[in-house]
Amino acid sequence: MSHHTRDHVAIVGAGESPYTRHPAAGTTTAGVLGDAVIRALRDAGLEPGDVDGLGFASFTLGPDHAIDLAWRLGLHLRWIMQDTNGGASAGGMLQHAVRAVEAGDASVIVLVAGDAMDNAAHERLVKAYNQATVDHLAGLPMTGPNALFAMLTQRQMAAWQLDRKDYGSLVTAQRAWAGLNPGAVYRAPMTIDEYLDAPLVAAPLGRFDCVPPVTGADAIVVTAEERATGRRARVLAVTAAYNGDDQVGDGIRTAVAACAPAAWERAGVAPTDTDVISVYDDYPAMVLSQLVDLGVTDPGSVQAVVAEQIATRRLPVNTSGGQLSAGQAGAGGGMHGMVEVVQQLRGRASGRQVEARIGVVTGYGMVLYRHGSCGNVAVLEAVA
Template structure:
């Protein structure tokens, strides 16, 4: 049995949510949109998974009840940028085993000022007890050090990272759902205010309020466009906190994921990687094998990413579309599915295979969770 995404949904991303906006409300909007696209209703759903930092005091079952679901499978994931891949992995197994027939995966957060400040200050006990008192609000300073290390190791420059941000902003200009759509120049990128050297404003994801969702089923009859899941793998590796951060958990799962999918990195026509910072785009593409070991990273960025020869984060990614809390990991999955289903509008590309990666959950220094999904266009 194979499992496919047949519907995607997204609530409006916004930096300044209207009064009365709630986490459960934006997640419900995304779920409704995904079900509408799939041609299904809440009564058809028997499996549900959600990821959110701000859903409390409610839980997955509370949200399922509010949306009118009657379930035989339920999951709540707390792994941030890696949550979409983790939920997808479990959902695929659930459908294959017969535990559910129609599963909705959703993620979203209310990231208004106070909620965001509280989250970054109390992300976990390491952050609360050791980083926030410094003060080090959020992960910017940590990833500034990682970026410096990557620059030294790979010979990259700020201009190289700028080309990634600019390329993604070009894609965002074609995405009505992106928060930042105005063209970005290299001069604007380089002269932007410094957040934590060498990171400037355009190297850091803007927090937004919003949600994303997908609908999964066993491959349907009738030849409808869908994104078939060829492989999905996850790595939860706390040992990486002692490394240099330049290698992610993707390096430990990529080989088996490619083998399961029956294709290689060279077959990929779209990459949607978790882009909390440009340096992590480089790290994940390298760990996935999409950036070949034999090629100079700077040359690869100029030759393939900046020119859109290899479409990377065609929604604009989180750097331009925005990071909706725990929905950041779902954002790339939704975009890849839309491209493969042919529903990406002006930014539509021609692609048969896509790879999606998730990354996140900074325990103390670096992200400790990573997920990899290979998708195929099917009809």
């Protein structure tokens, strides 16, 4: 990565339209996306008139598109994009936005992702997620991706010699973080026994292993660093891998493994330098896979890392509570983790602030036939 990128592109604001399991009547996807944009701009000390670039990701904005959202927000743009890659959309959009700022195509870019996701919308999504789902999964008596990730979790348990308590240790640790996050949907403390006693959804996955759909949206503001005032998150590297294994791998190794080494090299830091991590957490098994793929740990040490570092907060992972406790706002899931790391690096994670200079965000998602096919890694640095 060029010296220019290292010094000159930063995330200067972040915002989240409040997550809710039960949105008020009249709540729309355009409404929550717009709310997140305004919150992020306010956080950055900017106005809509300063914005000349927009990227967005959503499953439920249709029939509207990116330009419709721009018009509804009153934005006049020189750069626009729409990302459809679900949990990998935040990193993917950031990768494009960094290049756009470098090239001078835009100077202030807002990236926003989210959905109005009630039960009906969620059901429509899981039945018609893509052609593979329509052709091969929708007709089966199964609960969307839960059964696929139950099988993947079984494979991981066998390969890495884990049991349900290991996953429970991760889930309860994230719930403890959520208790410090006013924006998390589920904040009540959870014991390991409550985790283990929860009804099974698809063995070995219980209720608390499955991400709860919510309505909400998340946004960040990306700009040339010389425009920034105050604390910001400098973008050191963004790398991505799409269709890394052609769906013939075991799913335990994710696309993050293919792009993480380049991210560390470009950023000039190592996994051991990381102070705060947001890992895409649609299921606990995927958190562990991505931590291994990042190089933070290895399969033989996962159990100890969860018990001795994550559960004790020596290694701050998913400090918002993650999607498992804060909720998954559709396509906003990946941006939620991005917003959290940005706010930690900017010293704005009220009530749960950690001391952090280097933050890492992973994106993961888009189930094809068996597991996620997209992954990316963003390495960010706190700059005063």
